Amino acid sequence: MGVGIVGTGSYLPQTVLDNAELAARIDVDIDQIVEKTGIHERRIAAPADATSDLAAWAGKRALHSAGIAANDLDVVILATGTADQPSPATACYVQAKLCAAKAVAFDVMATCSGFIYGLTIARDMLIADRSRKYVLVVGAEAYSRFVDYTRKGASALLGDGAGAVVVGRTDSGGILASRLMTDGTLAYLGGILGGGSRNPASPSTLSSGLHHVSMNGRLIRDLVANLLPGLVTELTDQLAITLSDVDLIVPHQANGTMLKEWVQILDIDPAITHETVSKYGNTGAASIPVTLDDAVQRGRLSSGDRLLSISFGAGVAWGGVIVEWTQ
Amino acid sequence: MDSVTHHEPEGVARQCKLRLSERGSHLPEKVLATAGFGVRLGKAKQWILDKTEIEERRIAAKDEATSDLAIFALLKVIEDTRISLADIDVIVLATATKDQPIPSTACRVQGNLGAMCAAAFDIESGSREELPLPAPSDPDVKLSLHPAPVVPVSVRSQ
Numbered sequence: 001m002g003v004g005i006v007g008t009g010s011y012l013p014q015t016v017l018d019n020a021e022l023a024a025r026i027d028v029d030i031d032q033i034v035e036k037t038g039i040h041e042r043r044i045a046a047p048a049d050a051t052s053d054l055a056a057w058a059g060k061r062a063l064h065s066a067g068i069a070a071n072d073l074d075v076v077i078l079a080t081g082t083a084d085q086p087s088p089a090t091a092c093y094v095q096a097k098l099c100a101a102k103a104v105a106f107d108v109m110a111t112c113s114g115f116i117y118g119l120t121i122a123r124d125m126l127i128a129d130r131s132r133k134y135v136l137v138v139g140a141e142a143y144s145r146f147v148d149y150t151r152k153g154a155s156a157l158l159g160d161g162a163g164a165v166v167v168g169r170t171d172s173g174g175i176l177a178s179r180l181m182t183d184g185t186l187a188y189l190g191g192i193l194g195g196g197s198r199n200p201a202s203p204s205t206l207s208s209g210l211h212h213v214s215m216n217g218r219l220i221r222d223l224v225a226n227l228l229p230g231l232v233t234e235l236t237d238q239l240a241i242t243l244s245d246v247d248l249i250v251p252h253q254a255n256g257t258m259l260k261e262w263v264q265i266l267d268i269d270p271a272i273t274h275e276t277v278s279k280y281g282n283t284g285a286a287s288i289p290v291t292l293d294d295a296v297q298r299g300r301l302s303s304g305d306r307l308l309s310i311s312f313g314a315g316v317a318w319g320g321v322i323v324e325w326t327q
Numbered sequence: 328m329d330s331v332t333h334h335e336p337e338g339v340a341r342q343c344k345l346r347l348s349e350r351g352s353h354l355p356e357k358v359l360a361t362a363g364f365g366v367r368l369g370k371a372k373q374w375i376l377d378k379t380e381i382e383e384r385r386i387a388a389k390d391e392a393t394s395d396l397a398i399f400a401l402l403k404v405i406e407d408t409r410i411s412l413a414d415i416d417v418i419v420l421a422t423a424t425k426d427q428p429i430p431s432t433a434c435r436v437q438g439n440l441g442a443m444c445a446a447a448f449d450i451e452s453g454s455r456e457e458l459p460l461p462a463p464s465d466p467d468v469k470l471s472l473h474p475a476p477v478v479p480v481s482v483r484s485q
Binding site for chain 2: 081082083086087088089091092104105106107108109110111114117146180181182183184185186187190191192193194195196197198199213313314315316317319
């Protein structure tokens with residue numbers, strides 16, 4: 001018996017923001033965007049939709065894929081950095097929209113690594129209490145609400161979307177390894193500075209643009225390149241396997257150019273990684289479940305396959321899991 | 328409970344009793360008494376007391392954010408116990424009033440405290456800011472296999 005992923009689903013908003021439209025808004029060369037990010041287009045949530053709407057649609061599809069009803073859920077965990085509102089938790093809205101009446105719901109915040117943190121918490125909650133059967137873990141972001149579309153950088157990278165998995169009990173396999181790590185001394189590398197208890201929302205935080213995402217891309221890229229090999233080794237060592245025993249890698253879709261760099265650093269066949277960053281951009285905590293669902297839809301995972309998923313996010317918070325796939 | 332012996336996944340599984348081993352708290356120095364509060368609101372002190380039964384509340388200093396209050400509380404835990412910062416595997420911060428929207432406030436706590444072995448994340452539930460923690464005397468409290476501070480903290484004044 002194990003605890004594993006028994007259903008996946010995703011939701012991407014219909015509105016596409018492509019590089020041509022972005023280049024029309026800001027003075028930037030399209031070729032340069034592709035060269036620096038590998039991103040051709042990203043999705044933008046409809047004006048009336050917030051993070052919980054995207055999350056609920058993805059959650060509904062994951063429930064369908066698992067063949068269970070919302071009422072079967074014991075826990076709803078939402079990983080997001082772009083909550084509907086500061087309080088209460090966005091997970092409460094998702095729970096209500098899904099009519100998951102029996103589920104306890106809460107948000108987990110570990111930025112882009114939130115889904116991996118949430119998945120680990122889901123596994124541990126099922127192990128801790130035998131009476132629980134199913135946990136819905138959703139990663140969802142509406143970054144377009146926090147991006148300054150008059151400036152380079154985050155505007156080219158970030159997109160909106162949601163992905164979800166149902167975590168349940170499996171006869172074999174499941175989530176076999178997990179590792180979560182944090183280095184808060186590097187919290188200054190990226191984020192949204194305004195609107196919290198440090199810089200409460202005020203006319204001055206608004207006029208300074210502190211409600212927008214800011215990041216130091218160069219430093220983040222170098223840092224991740226340093227952390228990546230250690231994280232992968234820690235995970236494979238838990239199972240006494242090597243990377244050659246892994247069938248599919250679903251990394252956080254940070255940046256297409258970075259993903260190519262990761263393939264070189266790890267010295268692996270690019271074909272064993274799955275990417276969606278070129279069409280959806282970096283969707284934060286949603287990127288892993290969105291990309292995982294894409295891989296499942298394309299038939300890239302069979303029973304018994306070993307899936308490695310890794311993420312790095314602001315904080316700095318990073319982590320990974322190895323899952324033996326079950327169908 | 329199911330009485331059948333259950334074999335948990337390897338590496339994660341140890342059936343053992345866990346407890347809330349240590350506790351600490353911190354409250355900002357500045358007091359906002361209901362009397363003073365009533366003047367601001369144009370309400371009598373007794374009217375507020377009848378509605379809330381709250382005599383006074385504390386207000387964080389201008390340069391204090393939620394992570395600062397959390398760190399003071401955690402330092403009290405650390406000072407009074409044999410737990411060293413390196414022993415902490417997980418920091419769970421429960422708050423509805425983060426330092427900033429991104430990244431997590433738990434990262435600030437972890438980094439400023441220097442608990443460098445700990446994975447840190449924020450958790451937020453409904454309108455209650457605190458996790459529904461079981462009573463410390465409960466022998467079956469399941470929190471973590473290792474010391475893991477759970478820090479409910481709030482800065483509403485901002």
